[in-house]
Amino acid sequence: MTSESFSRPGAVDLSGLSAPTGSPGATTGRPGAPGQGAAGGGYVVEVTEANFQTEVVERSVTAPVVLDFWATWCQPCKQLSPVLERLATEYAGRFLLGTIDVDQNPRIAQAAGVQSIPLVVAVVRGQLVPLFQGAVPEAQVRQFIEELLRLSEGQGAAGTHQPVGGAPVEDAGEEPARDPRYADADAALERGDLDGAVAAFERILAQAPSDAEATRGLARAKLLRRVSALGSGADVRADAAAKPDDARVQCAVADLDVAGGHVADAFSRLVDTVRRTTGDDRNVVRLHLLELFEAVGPEDERVRQGRKDLSAALF
Structure with missing residues (x-):
């Protein structure tokens, strides 16, 4: 990871992408993600213009939301996406993974400055944080995630996401109660x-x-x-x-x-x-x-x- 590839939140404000209540959003199946389907599950959610405000902007106040920009025709996406989903489950809510089909959600892709995919960025307290581009190895993905979590703690966003829709997560166990002190x-x-x-x-x-x-x-x-x-x-x-x-x-x-x-x-x-x-x-x-x-x-x-x-x- 280089300093150029990871920057402090504040460059791009995505809160303007929130859609009016009830606006339609695309629901598409995601390749290589068995069991997630259109609505996501566990700590993975399919993001559309309709749910961007609630699932990305609002949730990013608690802990970071990592956005995976993909498309059905993108072969490298099929290598990277399962890695991200596996890590989202492993980290058990320390970050939420949002999957965004660029063909179905062009406004979000445009706002995030997507030029090629796969592209992975994060949102911390409503602000965009660039992470990496391309199907990088899992060890390197972990490095980016760890750096993101350290930065998020410094920004006061080091909480834990609840599973999407209350979906059960295998072997997740109960989250320990936060010390009231x-x-x-x-x-x-x-x-x-x-x-x-x-x-x-x-x-x-x-x-x-x-x-x-x-x-x-x-x-x-x-x-x-x-x-x-x-x-x-x-x-x-x-x-x-x-x-x-x-x-x-x-x-x-x-x-x-x-x-x-x-x-x-x-x-x-x-x-x-x-x-x-x-x-x-x-x-x-x-x-x-x-x-x-x-x-x-x-x-x-x-x-x-x-x-x-x-x-x-x-x-």
Whole structure:
């Protein structure tokens, strides 16, 4: 995955595609998807103009919706689509797969900028996120999905979809109940109240300082709050290019990179800044990098590598 192939939500707003209630939508069978049929099932739904608002835009507030653009005549689609459907079941609601027949839904295809298929994009909180094009190998598809889920958590869309139409899912089991301690933080993130989310996570940590989920939630809420206050990303990056040893602006660009999914770039930038700076400036960058490690999560390979690089830069 490259930074060019995966970008932060915000480029395209798809909410205008919602169809009036009762408007007709195409229902076509999908090749290579036994048991799904026209209405989908489990964590796969057939998307049309008629149900785009409810099944894509509204559901994307809870967790990402991955859209698979296909057609009956497309041979590579028949290789890729079963892989996506298998992963949708495996991830058990962490993302919903929406299948879109481009011949039956030309307005959706046009709005998403589809030029060739198969094409896979995601929608997070109503915004389009490019993923990949072509029948890529399953291992690579997994990488894109994992990166999407990390980005979605940073955008406050890390919930779990319910099965489409209440359809049972084999071996899915019951979803564990969400810890009620996080209710205030979840509600604040849902309404975009980042100050409220920060305060809610801080209250949890005051009672349970070692709570890993609250620690990560606090770091991510603070990250989103900082990014929302930055203004023009282009101006911030220009400032950083002009002031390579300015701890404040280098940290700001690193925030933009992590929020945009370019985690390795952010870590590399701050490790290099640690090498170039001394004293208080160096400590500011070091502490900021540690907070970004918390936001991404200790199990992430990029965090493990970042910690090694930081240690080498310090010692």
